[in-house]
Amino acid sequence: MFNPHWTHPLLVLSAVLAIIFALANFNSLKRIFIGRPMRTSELHAKHNKLYWFVALLVLAADLYSSVAYGPEAGMTEVAMLGPAAKWLILPITFATVVLLIILIVSYIMGVLAYPNGGGAYMIARDNFKTSWIPLVASGSLLVDYILTVAVSVSAGVQAIASAYPVVAPHATTLSVICVLIILLVNLRGVSESASIFAWPTLLFMISMVFLILTGFTDQLQKGFVQPSTPSVGTIPKGLTTLLLLKAFSAACSSLTGIETISNSVPVFREPAAKNAVKAYVALGLITGGTLLGFAYQLYVKGISVDPQNTMLSQLAGVYFGHGPIYQIIIWLTFIVLILAANSTFTGFPQLAALVASDGFLPRSLTIRGDRLGYSNGMIILAALASLLILAFQAETNLLIPLYSIGVFVSFTIAQIGLVRRWLRIKGPYWKLKMSVNAVGAVTTALVSIVVATTKFTDGAWIVIVVLPAIVLGCLAIRRHYEQVADELRIDYKTMKPRSHHVVTIVLVSGVHRVVLNTISFAKSLHTDVIALYVGFNDEDIDKMEKKWEEWGAPCRLVTLKSEYRSLLNPITRFIQRVETHEGRPDHVHILIPQFIPRKWWHFILHNQSALLLRAWLLRHKDVIITTVPYHLQR
Helix, strand or coil: CHHHHHHHHHHHHHHHHHHHHHHHHHHHHHHHHHCCCCCCHHCCCHHCCCCCCHHHHHHHHHHHHHHHHHHHHHHHHHHHHHHHHHHHHHHHHHHHHHHHHHHHHHHHHHHHHHHHCCCHHHHHHHHCCCCCCHHHHHHHHHHHHHHHHHHHHHHHHHHHHHHHHHHHHHHHHHHHHHHHHHHHHHHHHHHHHHHHHHHHHHHHHHHHHHEEEEEHHHHHHHHCCCCCCCCCCCCCCCHHHHHHHHHHHHHHHHCCCCCHHHHHHHHHHCCCCHHHHHHHCCCCCHHHHHHHHHHHHHHHHCCEEECCCHHHHHHHHHHCCCCCHHHHHHHHHHHHHHHHHHHHHHHHHHHHHHHHHHHCCHHHHCCCCCCCCCHHHHHHHHHHHHHHHHCCCCHHHHHHHHCCCHHHHHHHHHHHHHHHHHHHHHCCCHHHHHHEEEEHHHHHHHHHHHHHHHHHCCCCHHHHHHHHHHHHHHHHHHHHHHHHHHHCCCCCCCCEEEEEEEEEEEEEEEEEEEEEHHHHHHHHCCCCEEEEEEECHHHHHHHHHHHHHCCCCCEEEEEEECEEECHHHHHHHHHHHHHCCCCCCCCCEEEEEEEECCCCCCCCCCCCHHHHHHHHHCCCEEEEEEEEEEEECC
16 A cells, blocks of 8 residues: 655655756757757858748737737726726727837837847947946846736636636646746747747737627628617716726736837848838737727627636627637637747847846856857746746736836836937937937836836836846946956966965775775876875774775875764864965865766765765865766776
């Protein structure tokens, strides 16, 4: 009979074995999931760049997919006012589309000014003298990217839960799994993820247009004013300016992702800037048209907010029932909302790498992986988004209040930066360009204030607190790098390499082939060599000293007794004694013998004292640690 008390230890043991197996077979698993390594010379190869239409589909997923929940997010804020508030979806969505047009025109100016990408951070860095303003822009965008992944994936799973309620209890787990799948695909490289992700975005666009055209066809037959259509102009009881602004700010969640194209200009084929502008124009037309058409259909049919059934699901159900077309629309909505995070997996690592190259984030974020992508940034993005999903239990309504604040802050900084640029460099049509960006700056600044104030108590305060912390953290990182550079800098004329008096200590556990290998290496260094043995009792020490004499005492042997069965403290005390008495050497060189098993599972059969000793001894200032490996043959 299986003992349930062993369940937990067995699970732990299984997890440990799985980790050891994964580490031992890391390269093989990496090749399976990520693919072959790519040469650096392939970075600018044509096949790694995207046609503007394919890039549009890949990068548009973030912005366009939000039409599925943007209007609903706005209406959720006024839903408590009853049926009289249903018509408000029209002015709220119209205002959102006007803002969309302003932002896209403004960002086209940014692409023309900065064709190498970088978005708000690059613009701010180039046009503001203080370092904290660009960091506010980059920090707000990085936070928004993380929220984009969490919100898009959660909304996608919620769309499926509307059609299949059995999914709802497992929404959090499914959301995290989806994030991990997107991470793996993106680690394979942008060209491969593009071929996978472009089609669902295109099909979702077609399905939304088809849904809207079906609605217009229905209205041509039954009339544009139907029994379910709410009357326009009725002011619902309880409506306030603050509530209306709150609804507008919630609907603005459908505008996040506009900056993705501006940040990702380098992924376009040449001429990259011109192709990015094409993508922006097409994106504005299709997104604006879809938002207006979708909102109008929701208005005509009088669709209400239902926490258990999305407005898109309700509208599709009205026109197509729950047949095949309804299923296709729901599944495409799920897929494209999941894949909306893909564009973020392009933008976040590139922006993080750009900020890190300036010394404000860890330099590991600038390292390209085997597939030439910034894999460290992708992994961090997936980890933080997964933590958010777990913390908020994949509840889109809880995540949306945190959403869009950061992106509108970065919008504002970018537009002000562009105004400063046109004033500085002038150029053709500079007054027109400056006017466009000035309008964009004023508009986005007002929206930022509205979003921050109306969503503050709903969770926006978290982002408002996090942003200054990110900026302070970035400044601390830069200060650390500057201090390290100052300390490591040398004077080439006066500071030259010189020889040192070194005492080499070989840590020995007995007389065997591994120790022979290490002593031989130590004697070839032509330094003072001392073999150090730590015994736990007198018998072991006597036995070691006799064996050493029989071996011919190849070097001086020092034995220490440890009554508490510790290796670390006796070795540390001996090192301190050597540093003060053995001719006061400049450095103490510790050689640690270590045998390397031939098979991965043999590692778990031996203690890892060499690793522990190395980690412990690194804390000593003038001690150099070297591991001398001996590879077992069987």
